[in-house]
Amino acid sequence: MDSKRIKDFGILLGHMNENLTVSTDVVVRKARNGMGVFANRSFSDDEKIFEVKGTLVTGDIDEDLSDRVRDNLIRYDEDRYISPEGELGVYINHSCLPNSAIRKEGNKLILVSISPISSGEEIVMDYSAITGDDDIWELVCNCGEKNCRGIIKNFGSLPKMLRKDYIARKIVPGYVWEL
Numbered sequence: 586m587d588s589k590r591i592k593d594f595g596i597l598l599g600h601m602n603e604n605l606t607v608s609t610d611v612v613v614r615k616a617r618n619g620m621g622v623f624a625n626r627s628f629s630d631d632e633k634i635f636e637v638k639g640t641l642v643t644g645d646i647d648e649d650l651s652d653r654v655r656d657n658l659i660r661y662d663e664d665r666y667i668s669p670e671g672e673l674g675v676y677i678n679h680s681c682l683p684n685s686a687i688r689k690e691g692n693k694l695i696l697v698s699i700s701p702i703s704s705g706e707e708i709v710m711d712y713s714a715i716t717g718d719d720d721i722w723e724l725v726c727n728c729g730e731k732n733c734r735g736i737i738k739n740f741g742s743l744p745k746m747l748r749k750d751y752i753a754r755k756i757v758p759g760y761v762w763e764l
């Protein structure tokens with residue numbers, strides 16, 4: 586694959602003032618960084634939170650996508666991404682200590698809990714787990730966790746132990762770590 590995704594540093598800034606109750610499961614509201622997705626009930630470990638929907642794009646440089654849209658792309662397979670613009674997935678923030686992850690089930694991307702999540706807790710994932718080694722992208726992180734990596738890049742940039750842990754715990758989809 587020779588297509589490269591160029592993503593500019595940026596954080597999606599929220600523009601909504603009120604809580605957006607999306608379902609009995611989740612609510613979108615102001616978070617540490619812009620808007621975020623919060624649990625509207627408690628989740629146990631390994632539970633489906635929601636399907637990450639959007640438009641399939643190639644992410645190629647010549648594809649007509651704004652920087653903001655590029656910044657929010659979620660890897661879908663070897664050659665494509667889901668753009669969650671206008672969908673819930675656009676509000677999932679990164680954390681270096683994630684409580685959720687994306688798993689592929691058939692042709693769907695499903696956000697699942699990877700630890701118990703309390704009602705009211707922000708649902709966060711590790712963006713490196715959906716960023717392949719051929720993706721050119723980085724984000725300055727201020728998630729505030731003790732293990733914060735500071736600069737977030739593709740999956741291959743993670744320490745080897747963390748990569749092994751993510752693969753074993755199915756935090757990273759196969760189509761990302763096999764790239």
Ligand SMILES: [Zn+2]
Pocket residue numbers: 680681682726727728729730732733734735
């Ligand atoms: Zn961090």
